[in-house]
Amino acid sequence: MIIDIPTSVIFLISINFALAVMIATVGYGRDKSLLLWGAAFGINSLAFAMLSMRGTIPDFLSIVVANTLIASTYALFAEGILSFQNRRIKPWLVWTPVLIILVSFPFLLDDINTRVVLLGVVNAAQNGIPLYLLLTSPLASDGRGDGILKTAMTAGIFVALIRPGAILLGQFQLENFNTENVVQTLTFLPITILHVCVATGMLLMQKEYAEWKARMIASHDELTGLPNRRHFYEQMQQAIVDGKMTQEFGAVILFDLDNFKILNDSHGHSVGDALLRQAATRITQTLGTSGNAARLGGDEFVILLTNLGHEYKAAAADARAVAESLSKRLAEIYTLDKHNAQQQLVQQINHRSTGSFGIKVFNPLLEQPGQILHHADQAMYEAKNHQKGSICLFQG
Numbered sequence: 103m104i105i106d107i108p109t110s111v112i113f114l115i116s117i118n119f120a121l122a123v124m125i126a127t128v129g130y131g132r133d134k135s136l137l138l139w140g141a142a143f144g145i146n147s148l149a150f151a152m153l154s155m156r157g158t159i160p161d162f163l164s165i166v167v168a169n170t171l172i173a174s175t176y177a178l179f180a181e182g183i184l185s186f187q188n189r190r191i192k193p194w195l196v197w198t199p200v201l202i203i204l205v206s207f208p209f210l211l212d213d214i215n216t217r218v219v220l221l222g223v224v225n226a227a228q229n230g231i232p233l234y235l236l237l238t239s240p241l242a243s244d245g246r247g248d249g250i251l252k253t254a255m256t257a258g259i260f261v262a263l264i265r266p267g268a269i270l271l272g273q274f275q276l277e278n279f280n281t282e283n284v285v286q287t288l289t290f291l292p293i294t295i296l297h298v299c300v301a302t303g304m305l306l307m308q309k310e311y312a313e314w315k316a317r318m319i320a321s322h323d324e325l326t327g328l329p330n331r332r333h334f335y336e337q338m339q340q341a342i343v344d345g346k347m348t349q350e351f352g353a354v355i356l357f358d359l360d361n362f363k364i365l366n367d368s369h370g371h372s373v374g375d376a377l378l379r380q381a382a383t384r385i386t387q388t389l390g391t392s393g394n395a396a397r398l399g400g401d402e403f404v405i406l407l408t409n410l411g412h413e414y415k416a417a418a419a420d421a422r423a424v425a426e427s428l429s430k431r432l433a434e435i436y437t438l439d440k441h442n443a444q445q446q447l448v449q450q451i452n453h454r455s456t457g458s459f460g461i462k463v464f465n466p467l468l469e470q471p472g473q474i475l476h477h478a479d480q481a482m483y484e485a486k487n488h489q490k491g492s493i494c495l496f497q498g
Contacts, residue, residue: 107280110290111154117294118147121301128305135186139304142178143297145171156279166207169221173200176228179300183235186307196231199224214276215269222266229258245314247307254299261292323397325375326382334396334404338471341408345466350412352466353421355393355405356478357459359432360490362401365453369440373451376438381455388431393424403457404478410463418463418495425459425493432457433491456491458482463495 122144129136149171156164180196202224210217233255236248265285268274274285321333329337341352359381366374378401385395385403394406407424410417433456440449460482464474477496485494 104282104284105287105291107282107286107290108154110287110294111150114290114294114297115147115150115154118143118150118297121297122147125301125305128308133186133308135182136304136308138178138182138185139301142175142182143301145178146175146297149175153279161211162208165211165217166204169207169217170200170204172221173203173224173228176225176231180228180231180235182304183232186311187235187239187241189235189240191235199228214278218276219266219269222262222264225262226259229255229262233259241311245307245310247303247305247310250299250303251307254296254303257292258296258300261289261296264289326379326397328382328386328403329394329396331396331398334394334398334406335471337394337396337406338474341406342466342469342471345408348409349467350408351410351414351417351463353407353410353417353461353463354474354478355407355421355425355428355459355461356398356475356482357403357425357428357457358482358486359401359403359455359457360486361453361455365438365451365455369438369451373438373440377436377453377455380436380438381432384431384434385428388427389424404475414463418461421461421463422493422495425461429457429459429491429493458486458490459493460485461493461495 122140122142124140125136125143126140129140149168152159152164152168152171177196177200184190184196203221206220207217210220233252236252236255239248265274265276268285269276274283321329321336323330338354345352359377362374362377365377378397381401381403382395382397385405389395389405392407396404396406398404405424405428407421410420433454436451436453436455438451438453440451460478460480462474462478462481464477481494481496485492488494
C-alpha cells in the first residue's frame with residue numbers, strides 16, 4: 103500500500119501539534135522535562151508544515167530551516183530525558199547533529215537525495231542518544247514507560263535509515279518531497295506511529311517515576327535514604343514468611359550512636375544530621391548485600407540478616423561478625439562541616455561516635471517481628487549499660 107504523502111504529512115503535523123499541546127499542558131509549571139518534550143513536538147509540527155509548503159515559501163525556509171528544526175526535535179528529546187534524569191552531558195554531543203544539518207544543507211539545496219541520506223544518518227544517531235541515556239539511566243524506577251521509549255527509539259534508528267539505505271543501494275531515488283512509493287510510505291507512516299509511542303512512553307515514565315518516588319517517601323527515611331521503621335517491619339514480616347520455608351535462623355542487630363546527643367546539643371541539628379548521613383553511608387558500604395539496614399528514628403539503626411543457616415551458634419557468630427565490622431567502621435572519626443545561617447562554612451568538626459549493639463538471633467518458626475525487636479532493644483541497652491561501643495547478644 104502506498105499512501106498519499108501530502109495527506110500523511112498533514113496528519114503528522116496535526117498529531118505532533120496535539121502532542122505538543124497535551125504534553126506542555128501537563129508539564130506547565132510542574133516539570134521542565136515535559137516542557138522540553140512538548141517543545142520538541144511543537145517544533146516538529148512546524149518543521150513538517152514548512153516542508154509541506156515547498157515551492158510556496160523560499161527554499162531556505164522549507165529545506166534548511168525545516169530540516170534543522172527536525173534535527174532540533176531529537177536534540178530536545180535528549181535534553182528532556184537529561185532533565186528528567188537530573189543528569190548532564192557535554193552539550194555538543196546533543197547539538198552537533200543539529201549544527202551539521204544547518205551548515206551542510208545550504209550547499210545541498212539542489213540535491214534532495216544527498217540531503218535525505220545525510221538527514222537520515224543524523225536522525226538515526228540522534229535516536230541513539232536518548233536510547234543510550236535510557237539504557238544508562240541512574241534512576242531506579244524503570245517501568246513500562248521506559249520500555250516503550252527504548253523500543254520507540256530503537257525502531258526510530260531503523261526508520262531513519264530506510265530512505266538512506268534504499269538510496270545508497272540504488273533502489274530508490276527522490277524527485278521531490280512528495281514522491282509517492284513504498285519507501286516513502288515506510289518512512290512517514292512509522293514516524294507518526296513512533297511519535298505517538300514516544301509521547302506515550304514519556305508521560306507513562308513520568309507517572310511511574312512519580313509513583314515510585316511516592317513509595318520511596320512513604321517507605322524510606324528522608325534524611326539518610328535508608329528504609330524507615332514501617333518498611334523495616336514489612337521486611338521482617340517477609341523474612342519470617344521466607345524463614346518458615348527454609349527453616350533457617352535470622353538475626354536483628356539494633357544499635358544507636360554513642361555521643362550523638364552531645365554533638366547535637368553542642369553544634370546543632372544540621373551537624374547532627376550530617377553525622378547521621380555519614381553513618382548511614384558507612385552502614386550500607388559495610389553491609390553490602392549481606393543484610394538490610396534501616397533507620398528506626400533519631401540515632402537508632404537496625405540491620406536484618408537472613409539465611410544464617412540451621413545452627414543457632416553459627417548464626418549467632420555470623421551476626422556478631424557483622425556487628426563487629428559495623429562497630430569498627432562507625433568508630434572511625436567523622437569530619438563534619440558546620441555552616442552559619444548564610445550556609446558559609448565556619449568550622450570543621452572531628453567527632454568520634456561508637457555504636458552500642460544488641461543482637462537477637464531468631465527462629466522464624468517461633469517468633470514475631472515485635473518480639474524480635476523488643477529482645478534486640480533489651481540487648482542493646484545491656485550493651486550500653488556495660489560499656490559504650492559494646493556488642494551484646496540477647497540470651498533468652
